[in-house]
Amino acid sequence: MAIRRVGILGAGKVGIVLAGLALAAGYEVRISGSDSVEKIALTIKTLVPGAIASENTEVVANSDVVILAIPLSRYKNIDPTLLQGKLVIDAMNYWWETDGIREEVLDPTTTSSEQVQAYFKGATIVKTFNHMGYHNLQEEARPKGDAKRKALFVTGDDHDAVDQVAAFVDSMGFDTVVHYQMADGIMTEPGSPLFGASLRHDELKHTIDHFDQTDFGKQIADRMH
Amino acid sequence: MVDIEHLEFGLETFGDIVANEDGSLKTAAESIRQIVREGQMADELGLSVMGVGEHHRPDYSVSSPETVLAAIASVTKNIKLATAVTVLSSDDPVRVYERFATLDALSNGRAQVMLGRGSFTESFPLFGYDLTDYDDLFNEKLALYDQLRTEKPVTWSGKFRAALQDQEVYPKTEKGALETYIGIGGSPESIIRAVKFGYKVIIAIIGGQADRFKPYIDLYHAAAEQLGKPEFPIAVHSHGFIADDEDEAIEVAFKNIKANFDRIGLTRGWAPMSREQFDGETKVGSFYVGNPETVAQRMARTIDLLDLGRFDIVYGAGNQTAAQRERMIELYGTKVVPRVKEILAEKAATK
Numbered sequence: 001m002a003i004r005r006v007g008i009l010g011a012g013k014v015g016i017v018l019a020g021l022a023l024a025a026g027y028e029v030r031i032s033g034s035d036s037v038e039k040i041a042l043t044i045k046t047l048v049p050g051a052i053a054s055e056n057t058e059v060v061a062n063s064d065v066v067i068l069a070i071p072l073s074r075y076k077n078i079d080p081t082l083l084q085g086k087l088v089i090d091a092m093n094y095w096w097e098t099d100g101i102r103e104e105v106l107d108p109t110t111t112s113s114e115q116v117q118a119y120f121k122g123a124t125i126v127k128t129f130n131h132m133g134y135h136n137l138q139e140e141a142r143p144k145g146d147a148k149r150k151a152l153f154v155t156g157d158d159h160d161a162v163d164q165v166a167a168f169v170d171s172m173g174f175d176t177v178v179h180y181q182m183a184d185g186i187m188t189e190p191g192s193p194l195f196g197a198s199l200r201h202d203e204l205k206h207t208i209d210h211f212d213q214t215d216f217g218k219q220i221a222d223r224m225h
Numbered sequence: 226m227v228d229i230e231h232l233e234f235g236l237e238t239f240g241d242i243v244a245n246e247d248g249s250l251k252t253a254a255e256s257i258r259q260i261v262r263e264g265q266m267a268d269e270l271g272l273s274v275m276g277v278g279e280h281h282r283p284d285y286s287v288s289s290p291e292t293v294l295a296a297i298a299s300v301t302k303n304i305k306l307a308t309a310v311t312v313l314s315s316d317d318p319v320r321v322y323e324r325f326a327t328l329d330a331l332s333n334g335r336a337q338v339m340l341g342r343g344s345f346t347e348s349f350p351l352f353g354y355d356l357t358d359y360d361d362l363f364n365e366k367l368a369l370y371d372q373l374r375t376e377k378p379v380t381w382s383g384k385f386r387a388a389l390q391d392q393e394v395y396p397k398t399e400k401g402a403l404e405t406y407i408g409i410g411g412s413p414e415s416i417i418r419a420v421k422f423g424y425k426v427i428i429a430i431i432g433g434q435a436d437r438f439k440p441y442i443d444l445y446h447a448a449a450e451q452l453g454k455p456e457f458p459i460a461v462h463s464h465g466f467i468a469d470d471e472d473e474a475i476e477v478a479f480k481n482i483k484a485n486f487d488r489i490g491l492t493r494g495w496a497p498m499s500r501e502q503f504d505g506e507t508k509v510g511s512f513y514v515g516n517p518e519t520v521a522q523r524m525a526r527t528i529d530l531l532d533l534g535r536f537d538i539v540y541g542a543g544n545q546t547a548a549q550r551e552r553m554i555e556l557y558g559t560k561v562v563p564r565v566k567e568i569l570a571e572k573a574a575t576k
């Protein structure tokens with residue numbers, strides 16, 4: 001199914017930037033916050049005119065892809081069945097300063113996106129957009145072929161879903177480096193040299209390909225053993 | 226259009242530890258005394274505001290900014306004395322009021338409260354607060370502060386502090402209200418909150434192009450209109466470093482700002498700053514670095530673009546020497562500020 005309508009849960013810094021990019025790429029965009037439409041209406045109208053301010057259920061019902069752009073400590077406030085059967089992009093990270101202490105938020109033995117997938121059982125989760133700062137996402141989206149174009153890592157367990165999301169990321173203004181394993185999401189989580197970095201395709205691919213040689217990669221390997 | 230005559234120029238420091246000429250570090254106590262000296266310089270140079278941050282970490286000297294500001298008050302005449310920022314979420318609003326009202330008395334009405342959520346969170350565990358209450362803490366304490374600011378008896382109850390029953394808080398100020406700003410980052414919700422309280426707004430632009438804040442400033446005005454709240458000229462603060470020589474300025478800033486950002490990034494798992502990122506920030510982003518002409522041109526552009534009423538440069542990031550810091554302040558006061566006004570006047574004439 002071709003993606004024509006983009007839904008964004010979370011009308012904060014990242015949600016609004018992604019809404020702007022999606023509008024610029026020609027998609028129909030819906031966006032919601034944790035509360036009523038009224039609370040975000042003026043913000044959406046002023047910052048991303050053209051996007052439709054909505055509530056979660058409306059956003060999900062009317063979108064071909066749904067982006068989770070809310071704090072990681074909040075996703076369990078969403079009913080897991082809401083995303084049943086949906087293609088979902090997980091743009092979330094563990095950020096202790098707002099999420100609190102990791103052990104209370106996350107099982108330390110797995111990656112955050114695997115936990116998100118386990119919670120939203122009926123959805124197909126793909127992880128991307130998470131490892132670049134929101135103002136870089138806004139300022140560094142560029143047309144295909146631009147020599148300065150930056151790249152994003154896209155990964156998930158469902159092959160077709162990953163490919164679909166990779167094409168979507170490309171349409172939003174970024175090259176992609178693609179893996180087909182959700183657990184590899186760890187490569188862009190906090191602590192990774194890729195988290196907060198803004199890299200071109202060759203640079204991103206190089207670090208991904210040699211991830212086990214990075215300090216963070218070594219730490220992760222130690223943790224697994 | 227920018228009101229050049231009333232445009233304010235401030236300096237802010239987060240209280241970074243000062244370096245000796247040989248690269249070793251001064252003590253926190255020496256660094257604090259250096260800030261008092263710099264506050265005095267800023268006043269002599271006719272700058273509008275001196276802001277001092279609050280941190281509770283080994284890499285910063287100031288945890289009690291009002292005390293430092295009180296010392297500056299006693300050696301200055303005109304400059305406003307601000308915190309940059311007071312981490313209200315982990316403070317007691319009653320104490321905040323009392324400390325600032327005292328500072329206001331000592332300085333003949335020059336105290337300026339800047340409230341924020343802060344970009345650091347080490348004060349939460351230190352004072353027994355839970356990070357997961359991040360939003361609730363700020364909202365509740367801001368509401369209490371807002372009542373205290375009326376300087377009338379307060380009746381209040383909430384989750385995070387003992388209730389108050391018809392309670393007076395002292396000392397009262399001579400003007401009847403403390404000048405108050407809310408410091409915000411990139412979140413639209415914070416802008417709306419500031420509008421609701423009717424406070425002035427200072428935006429921390431610490432990364433990326435100033436241009437991206439233009440819609441946020443539109444949002445501020447649109448929200449004020451919709452809610453029937455007062456509108457004030459917007460203030461911005463950003464990092465900067467000025468030296469006589471352009472290349473020297475860039476090298477000193479790269480070393481120090483990078484060290485500072487990387488150290489903070491480490492605690493958040495954020496990758497170190499690359500040279501490309503730094504260069505982007507100094508050329509078109511939010512670091513105001515270079516010789517006086519370069520910095521003046523870039524500041525004037527931002528002030529004009531965002532229609533600002535005030536611009537504060539955050540100085541001293543990383544471990545700079547006293548000579549570097551003082552020379553920067555001198556250049557800011559004597560060269561950059563007059564030049565910014567000149568550029569803006571030329572722009573206004575051609576509009």
Ligand SMILES: NC(=O)c1ccc[n+]([C@@H]2O[C@H](COP(=O)([O-])OP(=O)(O)OC[C@H]3O[C@@H](n4cnc5c(N)ncnc54)[C@H](OP(=O)(O)O)[C@@H]3O)[C@@H](O)[C@H]2O)c1
Pocket residue numbers: 009010011012013014015032033034035056068069070071072074075077078091092093094095129130131132133134135412414
């Ligand atoms: N900041 C970055 O540079 C960056 C970059 C990449 C990824 N990320 C990740 O993206 C996510 C969002 O970050 P942010 O910086 O945009 O945070 P933010 O500015 O705090 O925004 C979070 C938004 O999520 C909304 N929200 C919370 N619970 C919700 C719910 N149950 N349903 C719908 N909306 C809900 C909030 O609405 P209310 O205000 O109504 O609660 C708010 O609009 C985080 O997981 C973060 O790690 C951040």
